[in-house]
Amino acid sequence: MSALTLKNISKIYASRPGALSRLFQASARKRQGFQALNDVSLTVEHGEFFGLLGPNGAGKTTMISILAGLAQASSGSASVCGYDVVSQYKQARRSLGVVPQELVYDPFFTVRETLRLQSGYFGLRNNDDWIDEILANLGLADKAENNMRALSGGMKRRVLVAQALVHRPPVIILDEPTAGVDVDLRRTLWEFISRLNKEGHTILLTTHYLEEAEALCGRIAMLKSGRVVALDTTQSLLARVGGNDLEDAFVRIMHSDNALEVLA
Ligand SMILES: Nc1ncnc2c1ncn2[C@@H]1O[C@H](COP(=O)(O)OP(=O)(O)OP(=O)(O)O)[C@@H](O)[C@H]1O
Numbered sequence: 161m162s163a164l165t166l167k168n169i170s171k172i173y174a175s176r177p178g179a180l181s182r183l184f185q186a187s188a189r190k191r192q193g194f195q196a197l198n199d200v201s202l203t204v205e206h207g208e209f210f211g212l213l214g215p216n217g218a219g220k221t222t223m224i225s226i227l228a229g230l231a232q233a234s235s236g237s238a239s240v241c242g243y244d245v246v247s248q249y250k251q252a253r254r255s256l257g258v259v260p261q262e263l264v265y266d267p268f269f270t271v272r273e274t275l276r277l278q279s280g281y282f283g284l285r286n287n288d289d290w291i292d293e294i295l296a297n298l299g300l301a302d303k304a305e306n307n308m309r310a311l312s313g314g315m316k317r318r319v320l321v322a323q324a325l326v327h328r329p330p331v332i333i334l335d336e337p338t339a340g341v342d343v344d345l346r347r348t349l350w351e352f353i354s355r356l357n358k359e360g361h362t363i364l365l366t367t368h369y370l371e372e373a374e375a376l377c378g379r380i381a382m383l384k385s386g387r388v389v390a391l392d393t394t395q396s397l398l399a400r401v402g403g404n405d406l407e408d409a410f411v412r413i414m415h416s417d418n419a420l421e422v423l424a
Pocket of ligand 1: 173194196215216218219221
């Protein structure tokens with residue numbers, strides 16, 4: 161049983177025609193909606209540090225939303241630790257910690273209250289020992305009693321990471337966790353995430369910092385316009401596509417018409 165499985169996943173966002181397009185009768189194609197994912201199949205095994213890369217709008221967040229139960233696939237199936245994300249939603253969600261891309265937080269709570277509240281969503285009382293450990297590992301120990309609205313952007317992002325970890329999920333998904341954060345947090349964060357990975361947690365990471373992906377990810381999938389156009393170990397991708405580094409390989413793959421040649 162794999163940590164994450166996507167089988168022939170497609171996602172079409174329904175179009176919501178505005179008054180103008182209703183007036184001028186939008187074309188049939190536009191009425192059909194927007195296809196964000198197109199027949200995506202991939203598997204992430206337990207213990208992997210897996211990178212999901214792609215340009216803006218490629219479908220990365222859509223894929224993560226489907227795995228987290230925040231969006232429903234139009235067709236295909238997905239599971240987390242063998243639990244179907246639709247029919248076994250609770251078990252699937254419990255197996256997963258997601259660090260979202262947007263800074264979402266409740267401005268009325270302190271950091272500790274935020275983490276206790278999040279623990280409560282998973283039915284966890286008396287979770288303070290683990291909360292303290294997470295806070296210490298993310299350099300947040302001295303902010304525990306601070307109000308969320310008084311934190312800097314980077315500190316808020318650390319709390320989002322902490323929130324994803326309160327229920328000790330075996331699988332952790334990080335959607336661009338280092339966007340707009342300083343070098344210190346990057347290092348602290350990667351040390352902590354790498355440690356969690358070494359302890360057996362499966363990590364799926366999306367990032368536009370390709371040097372991070374190259375250093376951390378054992379295997380990489382690249383999405384382009386909703387399709388998987390490359391899927392292999394980082395080393396094999398680099399060897400097969402050529403170029404100096406992953407950024408070079410990424411640009412070559414994204415500009416290649418025959419992207420399927422780099423599918424393992
Ligand atoms: N709720 C929605 N309704 C309609 N279209 C959407 C919705 N969410 C995403 N899309 C569209 O689906 C496509 C894929 O978006 P998605 O956010 O998954 O891309 P991404 O790869 O995560 O991009 P980025 O790197 O910019 O975060 C985009 O064209 C986006 O505009």
